Amino acid sequence: MINSDKNRIPKQIHRFMGVDRKDIDWFPIIDFNKCNNCGDCVQFCAHGVFNMENGVLIVQNPKNCVVFCQACLKMCPKDALIFQEKKKVLAQIRQIKSQQKQSIDNY
Amino acid sequence: MNGRKKVNILPCSGIGKTLGTLSRWTAFEIVEHLCPKKTQLLCLARAVVGDNEIQSKILDNYNITLDGCPKQCAKKNIELKGGDVQKSYLMARFLIKNRDLIYDKKNVIDPGDGALELAKRIALQIRPVIDKIFDQGGAI
Amino acid sequence: MNVKIVLIPCMGCEKNIGKIGTLAALSLEKSKKFPFLRLNPSITQIAAGEYTSFSPETLIIALNCCNVRCSTKILNQKSIKPHYLINISKYLKDINIPKGDYSIHELLKDSSVSIITECLSNEIEEYVIQFTHKHEENSVIKVNEPSNSKTSFTFTPNYSKMLEFTFSKFKFQVPINPNRLFFNWNDAWAYYLGEGKVVIGITDYLQKNLSDILICEFNEIGTNISQFEAVAEMESSKTVNEVLSPFSGKIIAVNTKLEEAPELINEDPYNNGWIVVLECNNFEEESSELMSSEEYFNFMKEKIEQEGIYQ
Numbered sequence: 001m002i003n004s005d006k007n008r009i010p011k012q013i014h015r016f017m018g019v020d021r022k023d024i025d026w027f028p029i030i031d032f033n034k035c036n037n038c039g040d041c042v043q044f045c046a047h048g049v050f051n052m053e054n055g056v057l058i059v060q061n062p063k064n065c066v067v068f069c070q071a072c073l074k075m076c077p078k079d080a081l082i083f084q085e086k087k088k089v090l091a092q093i094r095q096i097k098s099q100q101k102q103s104i105d106n107y
Numbered sequence: 108m109n110g111r112k113k114v115n116i117l118p119c120s121g122i123g124k125t126l127g128t129l130s131r132w133t134a135f136e137i138v139e140h141l142c143p144k145k146t147q148l149l150c151l152a153r154a155v156v157g158d159n160e161i162q163s164k165i166l167d168n169y170n171i172t173l174d175g176c177p178k179q180c181a182k183k184n185i186e187l188k189g190g191d192v193q194k195s196y197l198m199a200r201f202l203i204k205n206r207d208l209i210y211d212k213k214n215v216i217d218p219g220d221g222a223l224e225l226a227k228r229i230a231l232q233i234r235p236v237i238d239k240i241f242d243q244g245g246a247i
Numbered sequence: 248m249n250v251k252i253v254l255i256p257c258m259g260c261e262k263n264i265g266k267i268g269t270l271a272a273l274s275l276e277k278s279k280k281f282p283f284l285r286l287n288p289s290i291t292q293i294a295a296g297e298y299t300s301f302s303p304e305t306l307i308i309a310l311n312c313c314n315v316r317c318s319t320k321i322l323n324q325k326s327i328k329p330h331y332l333i334n335i336s337k338y339l340k341d342i343n344i345p346k347g348d349y350s351i352h353e354l355l356k357d358s359s360v361s362i363i364t365e366c367l368s369n370e371i372e373e374y375v376i377q378f379t380h381k382h383e384e385n386s387v388i389k390v391n392e393p394s395n396s397k398t399s400f401t402f403t404p405n406y407s408k409m410l411e412f413t414f415s416k417f418k419f420q421v422p423i424n425p426n427r428l429f430f431n432w433n434d435a436w437a438y439y440l441g442e443g444k445v446v447i448g449i450t451d452y453l454q455k456n457l458s459d460i461l462i463c464e465f466n467e468i469g470t471n472i473s474q475f476e477a478v479a480e481m482e483s484s485k486t487v488n489e490v491l492s493p494f495s496g497k498i499i500a501v502n503t504k505l506e507e508a509p510e511l512i513n514e515d516p517y518n519n520g521w522i523v524v525l526e527c528n529n530f531e532e533e534s535s536e537l538m539s540s541e542e543y544f545n546f547m548k549e550k551i552e553q554e555g556i557y558q
Binding site for chain 3: 135149152153
């Protein structure tokens with residue numbers, strides 16, 4: 001099974017740094033003032049994060065986005081993708097981790 | 108679907124002489140002015156790369172190639188990719204028949220009004236062929 | 248500057264950016280700013296013979312207009328390695344190009360063509376300087392210095408064993424060194440040298456997914472990097488990718504061999520394909536958050552089984 005079909009959506013990675021991927025707020029946000037719906041990012045992202053809906057770009061699978069990957073931002077011709085600051089997200093991950101640890105300790 | 112099939116216009120990527128420029132100008136003339144509803148312009152390089160989107164456009168539609176010189180890169184590449192080339196044109200042939208037009212043969216960016224006029228003339232000659240292909244579902 | 252330059256544009260004609268890029272390439276040649284610049288007749292030419300005849304002193308530059316990067320890909324198909332890659336779309340951050348339907352003749356008059364020609368010219372000028380410099384450097388080294396340059400850092404890691412996972416026709420390796428080797432979730436490894444210093448590279452899995460790496464650009468020596476920030480960016484025949492740092496710290500060395508031979512990353516990702524050396528800010532704490540070889544191996548296996556390989 002060598003993957004050559006760009007349209008398929010791979011399953012998401014479940015954990016990142018020991019934290020459930022679903023709890024991490026890392027995904028692109030589209031700046032619709034800049035986006036021209038060219039669809040380059042849909043083609044580019046191997047994880048099926050983006051899609052087109054009636055000719056308009058949407059973030060269809062935000063949690064498929066690889067945490068801390070910003071490769072799509074590099075190639076967007078209109079510079080229309082925005083990500084959260086890495087530091088904030090890292091802090092969020094660390095906080096969740098320490099909560100997990102605490103709850104285990106309390107248990 | 109039959110009536111919706113478009114005619115792909117594929118100019119060559121020629122750079123060295125005015126011929127390549129002429130094939131692109133002719134392509135723009137056709138797609139932008141004469142037959143915008145029946146045709147679409149495709150990058151030859153994308154077709155050569157094997158880009159999925161372009162590949163299916165080539166297979167699902169009619170193709171007209173516009174080559175500058177007899178090397179016929181556009182025609183050969185599209186055939187190589189499995190596309191049906193309904194009609195191929197060679198710019199060099201049109202030059203002979205339109206010697207009255209004067210333009211800068213060395214200027215590959217903007218050879219001047221004569222070349223623009225030539226592109227228009229060639230496009231006008233190709234238009235009836237496009238209409239036929241489009242209306243009659245590929246048969247010429 | 249009498250360097251022979253071959254600029255290979257994609258000759259895009261679908262989007263405005265393609266048309267403008269093509270016009271810019273043609274304008275640059277016409278301007279004769281680089282007397283020895285020539286545009287390659289056509290990258291789409293069937294006969295490839297012409298492309299193999301470049302002499303080693305010829306500076307080859309691939310010029311892409313959009314992110315399909317046709318020029319790079321076609322050269323790759325023909326097994327020609329350009330020295331530099333230029334992507335016109337990166338200029339668009341500072342330059343507005345006309346949107347919507349414009350004829351080629353309208354675009355020809357648009358100011359963006361001359362601005363982009365100027366950007367292109369400047370970028371090529373820079374590459375010519377770098378290229379000439381490298382050539383001079385190489386010839387000096389050949390004459391005076393057989394090997395062992397004092398400033399260069401030699402990476403000699405110690406791996407006790409290789410873990411291997413076979414999938415389809417591919418074999419993925421992960422080396423083991425329990426005390427020194429760490430991995431992050433973005434497929435980068437870090438090898439602890441001692442005194443708070445680590446060597447950073449990418450894993451065999453990532454290397455295989457990227458396929459042929461054509462360019463590796465590092466952040467400069469002295470740059471401070473946060474954890475998970477990019478220490479380098481690479482462009483392969485398939486995609487663009489960043490190397491995200493497992494540690495925060497300052498870059499103190501880069502593998503300059505990769506400038507000439509980025510394929511070292513493909514050939515030997517855990518040894519000669521190392522990318523940068525980092526002086527860590529907080530080695531103890533950050534290393535406790537990373538994965539060991541076995542943990543990464545399982546993570547990688549899971550990923551491959553779920554996603555397959557992007558080929």
